[in-house]
Amino acid sequence: MVIACASGKGGTGKTLLAVSLALACSASEQIVFVDADVEAPNAHIFLKPDIEEERVVEAFSPQIDEGKCDGCGECADFCYFSALTLVKGKVLFFPELCHSCGGCELVCPRGAIKEGAVEKGRTRKGVAREGIVFWEGRLKVGEPRAPAVITELKKAVKKEFPDTLTIVDCPPGASCALVEAVRDADFCILVTEPTPFGLSDLKAAFQAIQELGIPCGVVINKAGIGGGGILGFCEEKGIPILGEIPYRRSIAEKYARGLTLVDGEDNLKREVLAIYQALRRVTLKGAGS
Numbered sequence: 421m422v423i424a425c426a427s428g429k430g431g432t433g434k435t436l437l438a439v440s441l442a443l444a445c446s447a448s449e450q451i452v453f454v455d456a457d458v459e460a461p462n463a464h465i466f467l468k469p470d471i472e473e474e475r476v477v478e479a480f481s482p483q484i485d486e487g488k489c490d491g492c493g494e495c496a497d498f499c500y501f502s503a504l505t506l507v508k509g510k511v512l513f514f515p516e517l518c519h520s521c522g523g524c525e526l527v528c529p530r531g532a533i534k535e536g537a538v539e540k541g542r543t544r545k546g547v548a549r550e551g552i553v554f555w556e557g558r559l560k561v562g563e564p565r566a567p568a569v570i571t572e573l574k575k576a577v578k579k580e581f582p583d584t585l586t587i588v589d590c591p592p593g594a595s596c597a598l599v600e601a602v603r604d605a606d607f608c609i610l611v612t613e614p615t616p617f618g619l620s621d622l623k624a625a626f627q628a629i630q631e632l633g634i635p636c637g638v639v640i641n642k643a644g645i646g647g648g649g650i651l652g653f654c655e656e657k658g659i660p661i662l663g664e665i666p667y668r669r670s671i672a673e674k675y676a677r678g679l680t681l682v683d684g685e686d687n688l689k690r691e692v693l694a695i696y697q698a699l700r701r702v703t704l705k706g707a708g709s
């Protein structure tokens with residue numbers, strides 16, 4: 421089972437819940453944890469993995485043979501992203517605009533474009549606390565497109581651990597990076613805060629998840645600071661509330677020290693496991709209906 425942990429924006433407690441869930445569940449079953457927030461991966465701070473393997477993620481990049489190019493401009497006409505432009509009969513390439521689709525190589529009538537490779541980022545694998553298998557993706561600095569790294573990360577995890585309980589910490593927001601991270605998940609936990617801003621972000625994330633047809637449930641973080649209309653929205657849309665994380669200063673302090681909900685004296689392991697049990701009940705009910 422693959423559980424994606426998402427939120428409408430950053431700082432909502434998504435990573436805190438994802439790592440706490442992994443640690444709480446690892447007492448009874450093997451867990452694979454995937455940090456797919458490739459622009460700012462931070463789950464390693466909490467899970468402290470020993471990294472054993474690192475792989476470079478590469479993507480197609482056109483190499484133009486000026487000796488063969490006759491300046492016909494077909495590649496520039498084809499490139500939807502304007503990464504290729506014809507100036508005075510010469511093709512100019514703007515790598516920061518290229519989406520690595522490979523189409524320019526196919527349309528070039530002179531065979532003047534060959535496949536080159538550009539590094540998009542890296543995937544890293546290791547063993548984390550409590551024996552959890554840890555994976556993360558890291559987007560190369562300055563590289564604007566996260567999905568390529570997320571795709572490779574998920575492919576590698578699926579190949580090695582197709583049947584292991586997998587928790588994916590998704591990128592924040594409702595962007596294409598979130599869609600790529602959440603795609604193929606069996607269930608998505610939407611973490612939100614009970615404020616008007618939390619509700620607005622929840623709506624955006626819910627819409628993205630719904631379009632993918634992935635069942636989801638909500639966890640309310642910082643419960644007690646307000647209402648924000650979260651309960652009404654969930655009721656209206658039929659989204660189950662899986663549980664709450666209380667608003668406590670001690671939780672914020674633990675987070676700042678790299679500790680999780682299941683660490684230390686103020687241990688919320690029982691509450692975290694209750695969220696997992698609620699998720700299992702919802703998925704079983706869904707499977708039976």
Ligand code: SF4
Binds near residue numbers: 498518520524
């Ligand atoms: S690979 Fe695709 S996006 Fe990149 S330059 Fe070629 S046609 Fe444009």
Ligand code: SF4
Binds near residue numbers: 532
């Ligand atoms: S399609 Fe090929 S030959 Fe035509 S301009 Fe592009 S690289 Fe040159």
